[in-house]
Amino acid sequence: MDRDQVTLLALFDVSSAFDSVDHSILLQRLATSFGLVDQPLACLKSFLSDCTNCVVLGQPRFSWVPAPFSVPQGSVLGPLLYLLYTADISPLLAQLGLLHHLFADDVQA
Numbered sequence: 001m002d003r004d005q006v007t008l009l010a011l012f013d014v015s016s017a018f019d020s021v022d023h024s025i026l027l028q029r030l031a032t033s034f035g036l037v038d039q040p041l042a043c044l045k046s047f048l049s050d051c052t053n054c055v056v057l058g059q060p061r062f063s064w065v066p067a068p069f070s071v072p073q074g075s076v077l078g079p080l081l082y083l084l085y086t087a088d089i090s091p092l093l094a095q096l097g098l099l100h101h102l103f104a105d106d107v108q109a
Contacts, residue, residue: 012107018082019070023048026071026085033088047077 014020027045030036036044051072052064071078071085086102093100093109100109 010109012109014106018073018078021069021071021082021085023051023068026081029085029088034084044077044081047072 027041027048030044031041048071051067051070053067053070054064055062071081089107090100090102093107098109100107102108
């Protein structure tokens, strides 16, 4: 601003970030960006396969439904898988010449 240049700040806050992870994209990214193949990739695929969610509200419990777009919350792997899923954001922003800061599910560019 001191040099009469435009300064912009874009804030991205992904609501329900852990619920937005697409399993197929995550597995592809683990293979291409991080080199996971064979047994390690198969273990993670097994971990993510057939995930379901159920809502319990008081006494009634609703039916189980498939959850193909989330990482298991409450697990040790959930946050790690989310970070690996979003790891390509930083190099992309740097390649565009943007200063940026990432924190959990928040991105400032």
